[in-house]
Amino acid sequence: MKTKNTLEKKNESLTNGLAITGLVLGILALxxxxxxxxxxxxxxxxxxxxxxxxxxxxxASKNNYPKGLIIAALLTSLLSCSIAYWQKIRMQDAIEDFKNDLDKSTEQLQKDLEKRSEQFKKEVDELMKEQDEIDKKFIQEMKETDEEFIKKMNEIDQKPNTTEKVIEPPVETKKNEIDPLMSITITVDNLRARVSPSLTAEKIENLEINTEVEYLGMRSNEETEVEIKGEKISAYWYKIKTPSGNIGWIHGCCFTQTYD
Structure with a gap:
């Protein structure tokens, strides 16, 4: 009998422990x-x-133990599960609403982008048309300008050119100037013989004083002024042949005439 009472107490303690555990879990879940x-x-x-x-x-039902604590644990657990399930439904609804809103926003954004793209395309087409008109106008103006320029150039070409200067070649000297049969003796030292009748022409040879050269009967058309020992002298250029065989021009300031 004593053993039976001890076993019942253990079962009752176990039942109370499980009831408390269920109640704690229910409260925690709540x-x-x-x-x-x-x-x-x-x-x-x-x-x-x-x-x-x-x-x-x-x-507790099998052993007729008190069920108040157990019922409280059951109710607490059921209530917490109900609230948790309601939270789940609300979360699913919120996610679904967010997804729908996102889809609507994406669709609206796509429509706006398409609309702006079409508007931008129209603006580009208008700009291209304006640019084409400007290019055509510019080409037409350039064409008219070219035609006018060509016309004026043709008019100028048809007019006689009265200002053109005719360059005459060197002419033969006259008898009363220098006789082609005479020799020329250089009267200055290092007189430069040049390739053409000009002070800037290339030098071909330096002629020493008293050098005799052969006069070839040609002189320049115009006189050139040079300065010799502070004295300015204007004279023609004369074509000569040097003793070394070079042919060039010397200024008429610096030689004398001698007969062979």
Whole structure:
């Protein structure tokens, strides 16, 4: 009899422990179920508390133990599971609403982009048309300008050119100037013989004083002024042949005439 009472006390203690465990799990699940976003996870704790509470309720029913604490655990677990499930439904609805809003926003954005793209294309087409008109106008103006320029050039070409200067070649000297049969004796030192009748022409040879050269009977058309020992002398250029065989021009300031 004593052993039976001891066993019943142990079973009753076990039942009370399970009831308390179910109640704690139910309360914990109830608290978690009120946390936004995380409340959905309370359903796991609530289900465990509900299972423990049901097992405890069955044991208490068989042994006629008090069921007040067990019923409280059952109700708490059921309430927490209900709230957690409601949180899950609300979260799913929120996600679905967000997805729908995102789809609508994306669709609207795509429509706006298409509309702006069409508008931009129209503006580009208008600009291209304006540019084509400007190019055509510019080409026409250039064509008219070219035609006018060509016309004026033709008119100028048709007019006689009275200002053109005719360059005469060197002419033969006259008898009263220098006789081609005479020799020329250089009267200055280092007189430069040049390739043409000009002070800037290329030098071909330096002639020493008293050098005799052969006069070839040609002189320049115009006189050139040179300065010799502070004295300015204007004279023609004369074509000569040097003793070394070079043919060039010397200024008429610096030689004398001698007969062969």
């Amino acid at each position: 608290v978690v179920s009120f946390i936004p976003c995380f409340g959905v996870y309370a359903i796991l704790i609530g289900v465990i508390g509900l299972i423990v509470s049901l097992i405890t309720f069955i044991l």
